[in-house]
Amino acid sequence: MTWLDIPADDPFGVHNLPYGAFDPGDGSSRLGVRIGDRVLDLAGLERAGLIEARGALQAATLNPFLALGRPHWSAVRDRLTELLTDDAYRRRVERLLLPLADVASRLPFEVGDYVDFYSSEEHATNLGRLFRPGSEPLLPNWKHLPIGYHGRSGTVVVSGTDIVRPGGQRKPADAPVPVSGPSQRLDIEAEVGFVVGAASSLGTPLTTKDFYEYVFGVVLVNDWSARDLQAWEYQPLGPFLGKSFATSVSAWVVPLDALAAARTPAPEQSPPVLPYLADERIGYDIRIEVVWNGTVVSRPPFSGLYWTPAQQLAHMTANGASVRPGDLYASGTVSGARRDEVGSFIELSWGGAEPVTLADGRIRTFLEDGDTVTLTATAPGPDGSVIGLGEVVGRILPTAS
């Protein structure tokens, strides 16, 4: 039990303790841990000698801390729990707590490589139907490997960053040649992202069993997508400008340790996978909400994903590719079987053919300028508690002219 005055059902209680970076108001970036509606200043904590992480907590991003590896992550988490629950530390720790409302979020880690998977069978099936009507929606490789591709890491932004509508090239179905201009089919993708902590060696694959040692934690991801740009450009080398303008992540990285109680059996796989992809079928019961201008339009269930994050890690390194602290790999759009469980608006409006009406009466297919999308998520914590994954929010600004 913490000495802080926090309700038992607070999604940022002492069982969560997610890490982030914040600007205290002087333009700098400092590391902190969120507890309730406050931020604990980790740099101050380390300088005061209350916690020890080889100076990594003095950095502007989490990367040096991530590089320390699992034993240090566990030690720091254990110590934070002690500091926040033992009344003996209250006086010294309390003065390092800042109101969340007084600070601005910064990108919590410098992104190394960003990989985006495509691991929801429902989403891949829906997109196959929409992008390749008349042919088999799932391609022959889909159930044999977790399809993925590299995204642009330099345009990963923290929740709250405005999103400028991308311009680019698209080809209207009835036009003989492409046109350029602002995207007409701007969309979201609700995803869960995994933040790599420890580095691996080039030439040596990781296995599904390495997941817990190498992955530090989880963020929410909105992989903004311009469907019209994507549809015209994506053959044969995959999505490029349709995705690379922005990817938003939540401000607080929830440690894997906070999600131990959220582990849940992942779907059985058929046909059987190759040995390097065999795993313990552990998913996470993360429940996402997609909020469009204030209306909850969908509740995608992460637990149903066909490919697990452990399989994604093993596949991503099966060719000997190395990982490094700050690498981010996202699940792919999380969609459930029902229309009110899909993780993108192209699915929600079925390619624009079935508009949705928001609570304020406004009718939508894709995003309009001024729209705001908020993804939030929670997962079960220990002893009936709730673990909050925070939110990832973005507002659409018009294309720069």
Added chain:
Amino acid sequence: MTWLDIPADDPFGVHNLPYGAFDPGDGSSRLGVRIGDRVLDLAGLERAGLIEARGALQAATLNPFLALGRPHWSAVRDRLTELLTDDAYRRRVERLLLPLADVASRLPFEVGDYVDFYSSEEHATNLGRLFRPGSEPLLPNWKHLPIGYHGRSGTVVVSGTDIVRPGGQRKPADAPVPVSGPSQRLDIEAEVGFVVGAASSLGTPLTTKDFYEYVFGVVLVNDWSARDLQAWEYQPLGPFLGKSFATSVSAWVVPLDALAAARTPAPEQSPPVLPYLADERIGYDIRIEVVWNGTVVSRPPFSGLYWTPAQQLAHMTANGASVRPGDLYASGTVSGARRDEVGSFIELSWGGAEPVTLADGRIRTFLEDGDTVTLTATAPGPDGSVIGLGEVVGRILPTAS
């Protein structure tokens, strides 16, 4: 005329002055400039007060120097030329020259985002024939935009790094299901890479006219490719593990300023491109040689590429995506019209159907363990001089078991 004893036709004469990073023998990484068969210690030069770059030359990589921007790049280059040509500086500069043979190359810059284009019409046509036999080899979008995708920046390695044969999943044509194991069709891609110096703003596209202000210089790139992995995985999201195991770059970044005399008209484009892709049609007369176990097997001509690096930069940012110091974008495989001008072995051996015989009598289709590939290139310099782009060399090691 330099006071160094360098032949007039040395490809690393005073008109070149490429930048790199080297380990002087103590495990550290220092910045240097190559001149002839020596390295000029830039950190020492700056500490001695002989050159000024805001301390950026003390770094382990070129990134801080790249971030300074075009005016500083020009000032440092001008000063280097002065130091190496005015005999008055000889005594003070000479003691900062190290034999190239005494140092080890390091990756010259930390790679931000790595983008690989697909801009040779001959290569795209050849690959279309090989990967999609019976259909139109060039897809409808190819002549309207420079097709590209993001590669893995964390596995970009410097020339001389051994390449471990990638394992992974592939589907033999006669097998009902995929198998996993070492790639059977390991290939190269000979490319020219462009190193971004200055950062741009998220949400604001660059234009083709911004090329010279934002791009610092050029490296040679070998984008190693596992064709069997790639063929099975690449639909619908593009190449992933078939490419991500390693990309080799040359150790010395040749400044754009050294290539002024190599500028040459790029091919005319038909149909006309959209306005944001209109450019001055400036290509570079860079002549590549592909050497396989000592035999020159191909001489790909970079000057024939359909899409110019200025167009690639404008397209890559057309959706508002930002660039940052250390971003690398590669041309795509450089192939000319003739079989002895192609930049990959899948083209050279026509998908393995037409083996090649090397000078030592060995017969090859794809790479075998122990094989070494060296790419070299030169371009015309001022006053009849030659600009060397150095080499990118890699030897194939067996898959780790």
